[in-house]
Amino acid sequence: MSQCPRWWRVVECILMKVILRVNGTARQVEVAPGDSLLSVLRDTLDLTGTKYGCGEGQCGACTVVIDGQAIKSCQTKASQTEGRAITTIEGLERNGRLHPLQEAFLKHEAMQCGYCTPGMIMAGVAFLTANPNPTDAAIVAAMDKNKNVCRCGTYPRIVDALKDTAHARI
């Protein structure tokens, strides 16, 4: 939109071209300064594995990994992630092989409705990368700190899946 209607906040309609590195691929997208990474991933790039749950960083459903860190994409401006390595749930599978934590979620059936699962797995991947041999208490503390919510209550199975993945690597 070249001309902003006067009642729009001006920042809303200045579109910038940015290049996002998502799952190893450079993607050029047009974003407004206020656009969250979550909305760009879902609505512009059609990477819908990353979920909206609360819009205030309190449920972890939108968690992605940026430069190795678990990041809540609903609380992150897309424009500020330019040039950084963004991994979403769609980027974990390699040549048809699932990430070990994805396999562990299947093995432990660490899900019910599955809506929280991508955010749980991304938070878990970031945690296990930094903490390859965690205790149960450390897993619980880290996932709790990332605010991940499973309303179906599969927390014990998620802890088991993370533990199993850590042990399988040692």
Added chain:
Amino acid sequence: MHVFDDAWGRGPTRVEEDRYELFEGPRYRFELDRRGFVKTFSAGLLVLLVAKRGSAQESGRGFSGGDRMPSDVGAWLHIAEDGAVTVFTGKTEIGQNIRTSLTQAVAEELGAPIASISLVMADTAKTPYDMGTFGSRTTPTMNAQLRKVAAAARAVLADRAKARGKTLTPSIFGELVKGSPLVATVTNTVAPKPASQWTVAGQAAPKVDGRDFVTGRHRYTTDLTRESMLHAKIVRPPAYGATLVNADTRAAEAMPGVVVVRDGNFLGVAAPTVAAAGAAMEAIKAEWSAGPRASARTLFADLKGNAGPIEAKGGAKNVTAQYTIAYIAHAPLEPRAAVAEWQGDALTVWTGTQRPFGVQQELVDAFHVAADRIRVIVPDTGSAYGGKHTGDAAVEAARIARAAKKPVKLVWTREEEFWWAYFRPAGVIDVSGSVGADGVLTAWQYHNYNSGPSGLSTPYAIANAIEKFHQSESPLRQGSYRGLAATANHFARESHMDDLARAAAMDPLAFRLKNLRNERLAAALNAAASKFGWAARKKSQGVGFGLACGIEKGGYTATCAEVEASNGSVTIRRLAVAFECGAIVNPDGLDNQVSGAVVQGLGGALFEAIEFDGGRLLNGRFSRYRVPRFADVPPIDVVLVNRADLPSAGAGETPIVGVAPAIGNAILDATGVRIRSLPMIPNGLPASTSQV
């Protein structure tokens, strides 16, 4: 265009008790009309289950299609000429894993591998009518129906194989059904295999499409897009019951690509992007009248109204008390959402709901279009817990799509989800019980106001018992919830049972067993107590133990809890839960459901409550409304009692009912403080104590 009912038209003043959880009426109605939808199977074998005997269907005859399925057909199964097995059911997958357990049942009876069977679920154009996925009815009814359909298909295939001198294997299914299309019908008299002969069912089976969920590939309603789709936002009232007086929409309407719809109390916008829709919504100046200003401060007095005090009669020891239950929210992680698309006068809506045919009817009522012009498709949904019975988002999206003449997607925000869905009913329960010196219950008076009748009846043998449910006027919109009334009723009854055990100076387990006349419940109680180590429990400073049990929706459950209280806070140290629901179909899936129900139950037991004042919700977001999180979950021992000799009951709800009273009884044991309100410890241990 006119809205006939707003959100606060209270619907019928009196509802049938077993339909209580479906109480809420439709939110909107709009003008429109029309009809016509067609279903066909041109080839292969189609097996129909006729739910009612006597409503004869012709057997062995070509199926012409074109007409709507008779309403007494409960399920069907189709085998195509390429051997593909497709099963059709109106049930929805909302995380309770029935896509897998129903597939297991069909695989068992048909003698075909799980991987060769696909389920088409919850699509009003393709699946038989179904009242909805609620009340833990899928396993006892749909599982049994699909078994019969699959067993009948197997019989037809076996006959054909025999006639051709062949051994029946899944690899020749396709060849056996080639030729003229065949329809077979079965009635409820067909007997499927007894559980003792199961080989596929009864075993743990992984989620059939689990890979789609761990890769993010599964598309929930919120993930769907359509060509040239617009995104919608709804302008919401500032308080419950407020009505739209005036709206200046000129600024929004002048924005490029924006559509504004005002229809009675309904005010919504659509735009090519979510951000543009949000900007248009913000540009609207709406003026609302004040509503009735409902407040939690007067909630329990309001609910109980003018009912008088209850009197207990007889008995040596008498305990009388009042229990209160707060409203709580389902907060499904996938919020309510819908994508609506009109083609002429035909409407297709994708939405996450437990009642696809109920939502279809809401759309019929809202738009005055014949049901066969409206198709509702439910993608496997990001949970519901009883919260997705209504079609609010579907009606809203369809209303805007009709005006925009383009597909429209509406995803409720978390705040909208808290504010505009409906709540588990709040309630007040008055209980009076008497026990003799010998520990035998002698009298029981029980009055439940508003939380619902399910689980009202005591499973204990009491000669003199009065139990009543009193429907009330709820200040907030309320509806179904996982084990809604049973949770409230078990909290009151099982808390009271411990008080009576104390009055009789008896151990809580021995007291219950003495007064129970139900072997299945006694078995569940003993199983939980044994796993927990009830007899060997050791009291220490600040540590307490409690138990509770109950029967609900054909399942038998018992819960044991250990808590530690110190410095005004309570820690749940561990829980043990026993559950018996007849023959177990998928043990791992059942374990997941039981454990999940217990975790969800912790929220309503300990800290979840809807806060509202002046007609406004005060804590409608996750930063203010506390749900169970990783650190809240204690070790949970689940004991599954398998009764292969009994029909399978549902499992999604019942294990939740013992959580709150078991913990409450453990808190009493640890501290001497009896807490009679749910949630029990939203702000730690209450300062004022009610010593028993």
